[in-house]
Amino acid sequence: MPTQLEFAKANILTPLMKLVAKKEGINPKILLSYIKEGKAVIPNNKNHKIKNPCAIGFGLKTKINANIGTSTDKSKASEELTKLKVAIKYGADAVMDLSVGGNLRNMRKEVLKHSSVPVGTVPIYEIAVNAQKNKKGFINFNANDMLEVLLAQAKEGVDFFTIHSGVTRASLDVLKKNKRLMNIVSRGGAIIANWMSHRKHENPFFEYFDNILDIAYDYDVTLSLGDGLRPGSILDATDQAQIAELKILGELAARARKRNVQVMIEGPGHVPLDQIEKNIALEKKLCHKAPFYVLGPLVTDVASGYDHITSAIGGALAASVGADFLCYVTPSEHLRHPSAEDVREGVIASRIAAHAADIVKYPKSAVIWDREMSRARKARDWKKQIKLSIDPDKAKEYRLSSKPRLSNVCTMCGKYCSIKLMDECLRE
Numbered sequence: 232m233p234t235q236l237e238f239a240k241a242n243i244l245t246p247l248m249k250l251v252a253k254k255e256g257i258n259p260k261i262l263l264s265y266i267k268e269g270k271a272v273i274p275n276n277k278n279h280k281i282k283n284p285c286a287i288g289f290g291l292k293t294k295i296n297a298n299i300g301t302s303t304d305k306s307k308a309s310e311e312l313t314k315l316k317v318a319i320k321y322g323a324d325a326v327m328d329l330s331v332g333g334n335l336r337n338m339r340k341e342v343l344k345h346s347s348v349p350v351g352t353v354p355i356y357e358i359a360v361n362a363q364k365n366k367k368g369f370i371n372f373n374a375n376d377m378l379e380v381l382l383a384q385a386k387e388g389v390d391f392f393t394i395h396s397g398v399t400r401a402s403l404d405v406l407k408k409n410k411r412l413m414n415i416v417s418r419g420g421a422i423i424a425n426w427m428s429h430r431k432h433e434n435p436f437f438e439y440f441d442n443i444l445d446i447a448y449d450y451d452v453t454l455s456l457g458d459g460l461r462p463g464s465i466l467d468a469t470d471q472a473q474i475a476e477l478k479i480l481g482e483l484a485a486r487a488r489k490r491n492v493q494v495m496i497e498g499p500g501h502v503p504l505d506q507i508e509k510n511i512a513l514e515k516k517l518c519h520k521a522p523f524y525v526l527g528p529l530v531t532d533v534a535s536g537y538d539h540i541t542s543a544i545g546g547a548l549a550a551s552v553g554a555d556f557l558c559y560v561t562p563s564e565h566l567r568h569p570s571a572e573d574v575r576e577g578v579i580a581s582r583i584a585a586h587a588a589d590i591v592k593y594p595k596s597a598v599i600w601d602r603e604m605s606r607a608r609k610a611r612d613w614k615k616q617i618k619l620s621i622d623p624d625k626a627k628e629y630r631l632s633s634k635p636r637l638s639n640v641c642t643m644c645g646k647y648c649s650i651k652l653m654d655e656c657l658r659e
Contacts, residue, residue: 232277233491234448234451234492234493235247235266235272236272239266242267244259247273247275248266248273250284251284251285255292257290257291261290262291265289265291266493269484269488270521270522271288271289271522272286272288272453272495272522273286273287273493274391274452275390275451276390276451278385279343279349281346281348282348283348285349287495287522287555288495288522292597293555293556293585293586293588294324294325294556295323295556295582296558297327297577297578297581298558299342299574300331301330301333301335301338304332304568305332307333308334308341311328311330312341315342315346318575319348321578321579321622322578322579322582323348324348324349325390325391326342326348326350327350327352327353327558328342331356331359335357335360336387339352343388343389349390350388350390350391351389351455352393353418353457354377354393355423357380358372358376369422370429370430374438374442377436377439381443381446385450386450392447392455393456394454395419396434396436396457397437397456397457397459397460397476397483398460399479401475401479402460402472402476402479409470411467412466412467413467414463415459415463416500417461420460421459437483440486441490444487448490452492454487454493454494454495455495456494456496458476458499460472460473462501462502464501465503465529465531468500468506469502469506469510473500474513477496477517477518481521484496484518485519488519495524496521496523497524498510498514498525499526499528500529501528501529502529504530504544504545507528507530507545511553522555522556523555524554524555524556524557525549525554527549527558528542528545528549529541529542529545535566536562536566538560538561538565539564539573539577539581542559543581544584546585547585550584551587551591557584559578559580559581560577560580561574562576562577579625582621603615604619604620607619608650611640611650611651613630617630
């Protein structure tokens with residue numbers, strides 16, 4: 232069966248395209264054209280039935296992703312499934328299982344079974360964990376081990392893979408020559424860099440990219456070309472190593488499209504506000520307008536405990552100038568394994584960023600929500616305000632926790648509520 236990209240190239244509208252276009256509120260033929268040009272993707276493995284599929288890319292609402300998964304210290308599958316439910320309840324458009332602890336395959340199968348949205352993975356994690364378990368070293372794997380894991384995950388139904396194919400011997404040479412403060416902060420990128428250093432071979436995700444395309448094509452897995460050399464400090468942003476990798480990813484994206492494999496590009500990282508627009512423009516230019524999946528970006532390095540806010544600031548700006556997919560960041564980033572409440576806060580912060588950006592990109596459609604909220608506030612209709620809130624649960628909790636003496640105001644202004652005063656003033 233052809234991939235969604237292959238159908239689009241043949242100008243064939245699929246039921247999936249029609250369904251997603253309806254959710255977006257656009258003509259299905261327009262969505263088809265975006266997919267055909269490589270400006271949009273629909274992550275949906277042929278073996279995975281998704282209740283709420285989505286399209287990511289140009290001309291579409293900004294989407295958000297929530298990461299879950301076990302760690303080497305926290306490996307209870309039940310806790311991660313709770314986080315999955317929380318992420319979806321509060322509006323994540325996709326989730327990624329980044330597990331590295333416990334039984335990875337069982338964890339992934341449960342996530343795939345219970346997720347109503349697309350599921351992504353970073354296969355190098357399972358490859359490294361298997362090598363550590365079976366060959367007594369996380370770098371003791373070969374190309375066959377890599378391809379076996381990719382094939383197994385594709386068969387199970389994983390909708391998109393993050394693969395770090397741009398961490399090559401050439402891009403690592405650029406990193407070494409242009410010293411960074413933080414070197415490599417990508418876990419997958421660091422694993423591959425260690426493998427290359429010890430094996431003295433090229434990155435297998437780069438060397439065997441055609442084999443990876445075969446697997447992705449057979450199951451219509453969307454490739455998310457990972458930014459293994461993303462900056463982990465604002466002082467390293469937009470450096471030569473990052474750009475060298477981005478150029479490689481652009482070349483690989485073109486190869487993927489020729490093979491009818493859907494592809495998107497992952498981006499930074501830690502980036503100061505004044506460099507975000509340049510980063511988006513570079514990706515769109517070097518990667519042939521492929522959808523851009525940004526990790527934040529975080530606009531300062533000093534907000535430990537509040538990096539969901541740091542990320543939302545960067546994400547809003549990035550999406551407003553062309554980023555298509557925001558990876559959430561939780562308050563626990565850099566500090567600990569996230570809790571379910573951290574996941575909730577991260578998802579909400581990212582959704583706020585995405586919607587703020589969509590107001591700039593698509594004011595006619597996105598602002599409808601804000602208009603309804605403003606009308607509810609003018610009418611002092613608290614039930615409707617709560618219903619329209621991005622997090623109705625929290626809005627209701629706040630309202631009930633501080634009851635005003637007058638029912639048609641809140642305890643911030645009480646009887647001096649400006650809206651109430653002006654209603655009475657203009658009524659005279």
